[in-house]
Amino acid sequence: ARTAVSTNQNGQYSIAVPSKTATLVFSFIGMTSEEIVVGNRTVINMTLRSTATNLNDVVVIGYGTQKRQDVNGAISSISAKDIANVPQPSIDQLLQGKASGVTITQNSGAPGSQTSVRVRGITSLSLSNEPLYVIDGVPISGDATNKSTSGRSPALSQNNGATGVSPLSTISPNDIESIDVLKDASATAIYGARGSNGVIIITTKRGKNGTSRIAYDGYGGVQEQNRFLDMMDLKAYANLQNALADVYGTAKRGEFADPTLLGSGTDWQKEIFQTAVMQSHQLSISGGKEGTDYYISGGYLKQDGTVIGNDFDRFSLRSNVNGKVKEWFKVGANVSGSRTNQNSVLTDNTGIVYNALLSAPDNAVYNADGTFAGPLANQIGGTINPVAQAMSLTNTLLRSNFNGSVFGDLQFTKELSLRSEFNADYSWSDALTFNPTYEWGIFQNKVATLNKLMTNNTFWGWKEYLNYNKTIGKHSVTGLLGYEVNESTWGGVTSSVMNFNSNDVPTLNLGDAKTATNSEFRGSQALESFFARAIYTFNEKYSVTATVRRDRSSKFAEGNQTGYFPSFAASWKLSDENFMKFTKSFANNIKVRVGYGEVGNQGVPNYLYGSALSPSTTGLGTGFTVDKVPNPELTWETAQQTNAGIDISFLNSRIDFTFDWFNKDSKNFLFQKPLPAYLLGGSAAYSTAAVISAPYINGGNMNNKGFDFSITSRNFVRYKFRWNTSVVFSRYKNEVKSLATGIPFISANITNGFLSVPVTKTVVGGPVGEFYGYVVKDIFRTPAQLREAATQFGRPVENSSAGTWLGDIQFEDLNGDGVINEDDTRALGSPQPSFTYGITNTFSYRNFDLSIFLNGSQGGKILNALKYTTAGLASLYQNQLAESANFWTPTNSSSNIPAPKSGTDNPNLKMSDRFLESASFLRIQNVNLGYNVPSSMVKSIHLSRLKAYVSVQNLYTFTKYTGLDPEIGSTNQNVFLTNVDLGRYPIPRTITFGINAEF
Template sequence: MQGSFYGDILFTKDLTLHSEIDGNFNWSEAKSFLPTYSYGATGSDPAYVNTLAELQEYNTWDNFWNWLEHLNYSHTFADKHAVTALVGHEVWESTYDGIQAGTKGFTAGNTLQTLGLGTQANNTLAEPKGSSVMESWIARLIYTYNNKYSITATERRDQSSNFAPASVAPPGHQIGYFPSVAVSWRISEEPFMHGLDPVLSNLKLRVGYGTTGQSNTSGGYKYGSSIKPIVTGLGTGFSFNNFNNPNLTWETAIQTNIGVDFSLLNNRIDASVDVYDKTSKNFLFQQPLPAFLSGGTAEYSNAAVVQPPWVNAGKIQNKGIELSITSRNIESKNFRWTTNVILSHYTNKVISLNGFPALSGIVSTGFGPQIPATYTQVGGAIGEFYGYKTEGVIKTTDQLAFLAQHPQNVTGQPLIVSSDRTLSNAIYLGDMLYAGNDGKGGANKQYALGNPNPNFTYSFTNNFSYKDFELSVFFTGVQGGKILNAVKFQIQGLYGLYQNQLAPTANFWTPSNPNSNIPAPRSGFGNNNLVMSDRFLESASFLRLQNLRLGYNLPSPWATKVKMRHLKAYVGGQNLFVITKYQGTRSRSRLAEPEPPAAEYRLRQVSFSESGHLRPERRVLKL
């Protein structure tokens, strides 16, 4: 449930107070039951058996509310000096809570599925909860002279509960100050431009400089150490859940931009060009720590027993340019057609990692291999894919003879030539051959294989109206960049039994199928064929029909009869189709689909598309 209430108080014609309260409240309930079962071929021992039924129930809720007060002043003095001022106060709070309970071993069988009928020794109970609060003060002043020259100055003071107060770490880190300033010159208002009105009806130059802050730590209490319960034979004990860092503070970004707005042909075409340089520093992310410093890894998990601390580190520079064009193609009495096109290009570079040599990005494929997919280092781009370059499938005995004398090493050890495909340290006909062999059995060279950053992003919207009918068509797309199809490791890896594979993999290399470029099966996912390489990278380019909407404005008398001013019926759809060469699941991964104009990839975010684990974007139809 969500809602918003707002009101305005007009003290004078120049002075108003805007008050607004927003809320978003969510509740969810889930239940899962795994029954006992036994089944298999008739006359044989059961192939699949579960003797212990399990019940899990979840009840969760999260609440968000926001309250703002904005005092606005606007007045023009002597017809030339326009002053607009704002003083604002905002506060929001986000809380979550819930109950997670489970039990096993139902003596009453599978029919009665309630928590009270399980075996007490198997009961589990958890209550995840937390909150974050933000308070902000805002001041903004805009001065415009004669509709030509303008300056805007803004100051924000934000205070976040995600950082330590002064009582914990003097002088405190909760408060951040974020100023900005912008100036503009409407050149088209100058006398020397008046003769160009029919062709160049508007020309405006803009320059801006400002800072912003970010406090998201995926939960509130990360500057301190929390505890977690542990069930032992002597009762419930407690251990540290995470390392603390009372000096955790705001992540900041400093941006400079220059822009030009212009209109052509009596305002038939409006366009703007923006060039920006944005430097972000003190990124908020969890510092990677070796297992021996964090109590090892938890049972049946790759997670550390004690979670690593959140830290501020790193510095990244983003540079880019964006072009936006809006054209009024046809404007007649009954028919109108307008088009909007946005093109964006950017680059990013790592300036500092605060002493870290590099950051590796690991993709988990469930029960499959752990993939060291990216390698982010100073001077390079965020999320650079890093691995081996393939040279095809080994198909000849001459290649085997070479590898016997010059062992390939992509798994941490020199690979021996053997036809035994159960050996993880062996290589033979039908296996992958990689570049970078040093000829001595040392590790093969790894290469930068590309990154998710596109050459450019684009979108275009066409709006049509004919009498009371309206049609809007919105396309978006990306050109260039790489994306990791991690699901290939599982459903095209051919490394084990009981794992479904895509149909094309049945055409793998065999002596009777010697021209295949699909490697032959080899047991275990630590083998030569399942290392990070360009074999698992694909083009991230795509064109998507993001939104389509057809509407009809119903006659005014119909609206009047139901005490309304306007009625519209429409049918629409989202994500209706995608044109792409990518074979994996499409998703709203930021790294697969950067957000123009200034896509900024954060150090704490996974710098690749985990296509095996992201939910595909839904196709939505609306009426």
């Protein structure tokens, strides 16, 4: 017979024991259990030691859990304490550098913005490479732009910028207990059709049995921009304008006649960047008693942007309750809700930062009367006042979200149980842009415009699965058999109205009804699955896992809807073998793992197998254009992944080492066929209306090979001083193995500042999205050089805008045919890093602890596309980088910067290696110094624990990159346009002070 008690708050307990031979088992989560035979003692005090290894930790594996030591697949885990007290609003941002095999880049430093998360490389050329997130059983796509559902982001943009919003920013990181990243296919196959980009399982906190506590976690701090671009001051700008006036044949401006007399002018970066405050508060109440546990929390976060006009706030609530109703029946409910509100004025890429960089230093921010100024009459091409924009334009997004799951666990026999689970996620959003009336120099708007987008999304899922657990002697069997079905529906309404009598209240009813327009979208999709898993372990030494999942999806036409996704994995605990005994002296655990699996991807829009008609308003009434070329044959993309790994614990678990090698093949990957515009039309003047979308196809094979490892080391534990180090390292190499017939390569273009340039080319044998272009040889410095050089782009050697002349870029004649043309382009480097890494050092001494987290990325290139505009030397009335002032002139003939030339399409601005820079960086991502107030002191104020800390996020970045921030990510998560810097919102430095208090 067994009896159990829990200790009280002071750790005291009493228990009646039947006899002296009884054994007391002391256990506590995270501690090594101890067993003691009672004997004659009446007082038994026990001090538990913290678990030497994390091997006994529980790992969430999808539809179940497993002890870490039994896991056969490749799974990285992150616990609450790894991410505690880091001032990041969103979970995806917190994962950076914390888990091996996961490459994370923040696509923007703007509050509430999205990230690019790559689990083991780029799997797919389809729209999204983001992993599937499963939060307490509810699947949430990481796709920030909803491309596979409604096809649109809940946010609006006034400047055609990036509109993705992080789907994870609605969740408070404080509520998270653990994060498990399923990396290899043997682990993700249980998620079948959606597992190919990896699965990240997030488990929220629950109350612990036998405790009750009230906890407050809060911090406040400031964020600041720690890097600025050196732009021209007024003198340098005046010199440039004079030079450009000659090039453009316009009159030199009188006020610039003698630039040396001028002051420094407006520093627009100073005007738009600010020191911003950030604060977060979270209160939670949790506990557990007699089979019932609860966790209730409420949180508030507010983050102002370091770019004026930007902010983000979030209210969140959560209630997780579990209860044992009968010995054979457990129920539970997790319910959470949140509301986020963000203001982003203009979105990333060609937003406020971009406009500030280009704003001329001779323009003032304000007029003498305090109103906003702007470029003067006739300054066509001058940049609109970014401060005025930030302070006057509105772009808000209000998101509300309700997420709940209820489950029942029915224990039929000791071995067999049934879990029934129902999940629902309901979210709605309200986005608004308002362009008020204004007069800023030549920019005058007398017609205010309001745009609104209201969306709502519903998800429901229902799961039934049987669990079977049986151990007979050394044989242990676990079985899982399940059924799952879910459905998503989405819809939204857009409306706009103009002509407001006042800028004060932008609501639809206050505009001129005659100008009102509206539109609607809606859609739905469904997925139904059967899945099974069996795990057999012998003697805790040999273990095999097999899973299979069958998915049927509404994404494809009938006949192509069903896919099967099998996997297999095995492990062998080598260190338990007799012949490995000799290793025991230094390695107490050695386990090898191998696995293979097939997983799918269906992250593409709906109804790609048919054509529909898109309505459009014309002067003749509603018209229709054909939307796409259908592909009824479209079906699953499959990723096959082989994984081999080893886990070793050295020196009595002082050092834990996990290494995984993988080989991932995506076959028949889903992607949109890149067709030239002459077939289906193409985007023109920033509009894609009426362009027929190219068909999606199952288009080729891609391979990712790589390895990742993590080392956790307790370097020093003595004299109350502890030093731990953990290192995670990820490397992958991406190679396109084949493309569908008729597609020799895929080229991708950027559109920026009046340019439409092909910048990347994806070819068989190369990586996805490799930069492609010309190679710069030199600047033309002498007439002889001009005479002898290859003819460039068919242009005569003459001093005109149509000719090649001194001061122009000389390109390499790569094929040696004496002319420079399209045949002289080549691959210029991949945007993908060679490896990424994170190093965390934690120190503690008495009541102090210090952690230093470094995050780095090595290799890869950035296309500094911002330089097309900030260093193009081709446009009047736009400011340029200070370094550009050193452009080539006959008297400054050693310069490597070409002379100003007319037009942004001049050959000096052709895509070439001069715009590429190294993307390597090492960032001191977080430094956190904490002080635990001694318990004797806190007890007097009824606290059980009190910790105060100071934290610096993004302290410093070591990089050679000349832009604002080397961490670029992908433009709207598009894999073909990775590391293209178009004037992105940089990540700020954040300094916070916080406390953790427990009652």
